[in-house]
Every structure is written in C-alpha cells, then in structure tokens.
Amino acid sequence: MGLQGRKRLKKIKEYVINRDGMLCCYCDKVLTPETITMEHIVPDSKRGTFNSTNLTISCYEHNNKRGNKNFFDYIKQFHFSPDKLAKYKRLYYNNLKIKILNIAKENHLFKMVDKDDKVIPLAIIQQACQTLKIKPVDFKNYEVMYSFDIKFGELSERKRIQFCFNQLIRIIEAESE
Numbered sequence: 001m002g003l004q005g006r007k008r009l010k011k012i013k014e015y016v017i018n019r020d021g022m023l024c025c026y027c028d029k030v031l032t033p034e035t036i037t038m039e040h041i042v043p044d045s046k047r048g049t050f051n052s053t054n055l056t057i058s059c060y061e062h063n064n065k066r067g068n069k070n071f072f073d074y075i076k077q078f079h080f081s082p083d084k085l086a087k088y089k090r091l092y093y094n095n096l097k098i099k100i101l102n103i104a105k106e107n108h109l110f111k112m113v114d115k116d117d118k119v120i121p122l123a124i125i126q127q128a129c130q131t132l133k134i135k136p137v138d139f140k141n142y143e144v145m146y147s148f149d150i151k152f153g154e155l156s157e158r159k160r161i162q163f164c165f166n167q168l169i170r171i172i173e174a175e176s177e
C-alpha cells in the first residue's frame with residue numbers, strides 16, 4: 001500500500017474513533033490506542049468494505065470472538081439501547097446505499113447527482129436493483145434519520161462492489177425471514 005492509501009486509512013480510522021469513541025461497541029470497555037481494533041460491520045471475509053459506514057471500534061476479545069458472525073446476530077447478547085441499535089442500522093443501510101449509488105453510476109443510470117442532494121431518486125434505486133436482479137430496497141426512513149456526503153470521485157471496481165452488494169442482500173433477506 002502506498003503513502004496515499006495509508007493516509008486514507010488513517011483518516012478513516014480517526015473519523016470512526018471520533019464518531020464512536022474509544023470504546024468497545026459490544027462491551028463498552030474503554031480502550032487505548034494499543035488495545036483498539038477496527039471492527040467491520042459486514043465482515044472483511046464477506047467483502048465488507050473499509051469505509052467508515054462499515055467500521056466501528058471494538059476490543060480485541062470481542063472482535064476475535066465474533067469472527068465472521070453476522071453483526072446484528074452477534075450484538076443480541078449485548079442488549080444495545082434502541083438509539084445504539086438505530087445508529088448501527090443507519091450505518092449498515094448507508095453502506096448499502098453507497099453501493100447502490102456506485103452501481104447506478106457505473107451502469108450509467110444517471111449522469112450527475114448534485115453533491116448536496118442527499119436523497120436517492122427512487123427510479124435510480126429501482127434501476128440499480130433491476131440491474132442486480134434483486135428486489136428494491138426501501139430507504140425512506142433512513143433518509144430522514146441520517147445524511148452523509150456521497151463521494152463520487154473514487155472509481156470502484158464494479159465486480160467487487162457487485163459481489164459485496166449481493167452478500168449484503170443475502171444477509172438482509174436472511175434477517176427478514
């Protein structure tokens with residue numbers, strides 16, 4: 001990894017620490033720079049991305065114990081408050097949203113999206129889902145609850161995103177059964 005890549009990872013890490021605090025997301029233990037670990041919401045092994053919407057903080061023990069388990073299954077034993085649970089759902093759905101937008105962009109489903117426009121037009125979601133041969137995802141509530149800057153500058157590998165997206169859909173579908 002080059003210097004730019006390392007700088008980017010450092011920035012993401014700082015952002016996540018600033019957002020979530022130096023606490024294990026599972027047990028709330030206070031951590032130090034030496035004991036902190038970056039935890040993927042969608043596991044790395046399931047092609048979860050190293051993006052702030054897919055990352056949080058945990059202690060080594062809980063990171064290790066969780067392994068590849070589904071985040072929302074694993075956290076049941078920790079009895080998250082409704083606010084905390086809502087926060088992680090927002091992150092999860094926003095990560096998904098980024099992937100939809102990337103796919104829509106790479107398939108030329110839209111030419112330009114205003115950077116200040118935080119709402120994804122329904123037509124784009126529907127078309128992206130059609131491209132992926134999946135059922136449309138409803139983001140209505142999440143749009144109201146949370147907003148973020150969407151970066152269109154970086155080109156992403158289409159295949160990787162598509163694979164990751166399919167994995168996420170499988171997880172969502174498994175959860176709703």
Ligand SMILES: [Zn+2]
Nearest residue numbers: 024027059062
């Ligand atoms: Zn912990």
